[in-house]
Amino acid sequence: MKKTLTILVTIFLVSFLVSCSNSKKTIDNLIFSDVLEDEEVVAYQIIGYNKDLPRSITLPKEFTTVEHGTKPVIKIGARAFHGSSLKAVVIPPNYKVIEEAAFFDSRKLEKVIFEGNSELISIGDNAFKDTVELRSIVIPKSVKTIGDFAFSNAQSLSLITFEEGSLLETIGSNAFSETNIEEIMLPSKVENIGSPLFYNCKRLKNIYVQVGNINFSTVDGVLYNKYKTKLIIYPSGKKDTEYTLLEEVLEVSNHAFYNNEHLTKIVLNDNLEKIGILAFARMKKVETLIVPLSVDIIETDAFKTADNLILYLEHLEEGSNFSKHWNSSSLVVYYKPNWNIDEDGNPSPTN
Numbered sequence: 001m002k003k004t005l006t007i008l009v010t011i012f013l014v015s016f017l018v019s020c021s022n023s024k025k026t027i028d029n030l031i032f033s034d035v036l037e038d039e040e041v042v043a044y045q046i047i048g049y050n051k052d053l054p055r056s057i058t059l060p061k062e063f064t065t066v067e068h069g070t071k072p073v074i075k076i077g078a079r080a081f082h083g084s085s086l087k088a089v090v091i092p093p094n095y096k097v098i099e100e101a102a103f104f105d106s107r108k109l110e111k112v113i114f115e116g117n118s119e120l121i122s123i124g125d126n127a128f129k130d131t132v133e134l135r136s137i138v139i140p141k142s143v144k145t146i147g148d149f150a151f152s153n154a155q156s157l158s159l160i161t162f163e164e165g166s167l168l169e170t171i172g173s174n175a176f177s178e179t180n181i182e183e184i185m186l187p188s189k190v191e192n193i194g195s196p197l198f199y200n201c202k203r204l205k206n207i208y209v210q211v212g213n214i215n216f217s218t219v220d221g222v223l224y225n226k227y228k229t230k231l232i233i234y235p236s237g238k239k240d241t242e243y244t245l246l247e248e249v250l251e252v253s254n255h256a257f258y259n260n261e262h263l264t265k266i267v268l269n270d271n272l273e274k275i276g277i278l279a280f281a282r283m284k285k286v287e288t289l290i291v292p293l294s295v296d297i298i299e300t301d302a303f304k305t306a307d308n309l310i311l312y313l314e315h316l317e318e319g320s321n322f323s324k325h326w327n328s329s330s331l332v333v334y335y336k337p338n339w340n341i342d343e344d345g346n347p348s349p350t351n
Helices: 002-024
Strands: 030-037 040-049 056-058 062-065 069-076 088-091 111-114 136-139 159-162 183-186 206-209 216-219 222-225 230-233 242-244 265-267 288-291 310-313 332-335 339-341 347-349
Touching: 030 069, 040 062, 159 183, 206 216, 206 222
Parallel strands: 040 069, 056 088, 088 111, 136 159, 183 206, 242 265, 288 310, 310 332
Antiparallel strands: 030 040, 062 069, 216 222, 222 230, 339 347
16 A cells, blocks of 8 residues: 555656646746736746856747747746846847846846847846946837836946937936946937936946937036926036036936035025935035025935035025925034125135
8 A cells, every 4th residue: 555655646746747847838948938918828938047048048039839839939027037147148129028137136147139120118127237247238229118226236337328219218216326337328208217317326427318308408417307497417427526506407306416426516506496305415525515595495315424514504494395304414504694605705604
């Protein structure tokens, strides 16, 4: 009886393992699954890889199963190549989606090539995060969305190019943070960008906007909204030591001067109305800042850990529309009439 039971268990385990192997749909060291539409298999996606994955690979355009026949491969699934040892990958034109964290932590990845006439629509959150050897990338013109942290901490990434005729509309927060880029040209159809977008991009000197963009503009490499009423990003790699806000500017956006290490003086205009979250946070060298009376709103943590900074407000007291935590780091603040401009043109306390 015991022998019969052992044989039955063995047969069951073999059948189970065969079933699992088939369900994984593994071929050429890649693992596939179905893409369903109205409960019908219309395509396949790559969802993983096995230990024998080569260092360089051209992904397949199609895949075949006994159950559903030959169909196109259109997705790289979430975390499909997470932590892989890939050095180069070629992505065929019929791929439409790169999902969340698809190549996350692929630390040896140096080249990502999209074949011509790509139909790729979206690059998901964290898709290429921590690909520390990736040096350049050309984003296909078909891409409409780049997710949060998509290329974050791609530390060697120095060149991001958007194909001519780019349809890109949305770039998520931190999409290019902690990269090595020195300048970038935002395509003409970009409507939405996350904040921060270029956190800790210490070499970024210039942000440009393609002619025809109806949402954004630049002056001397500084990013504004179209009509320059909002300063969006001052590149942290610019080596200028002084900056004067344009007269048109009504708002300094969230993270606008965040972590700036070069500026020693910033002059705000008398039209400014709003200072955003972390707008001047972690500035290293600015020691004084005059906040004009026109400023009605100061958001949370606007000056957080700008430890060398002393604030001189033209207000008589804290504004009613200031966030409860606008001065979260308890910086020294002087209100009128307790300060004046000295003979050298600098603010100083009167007492």
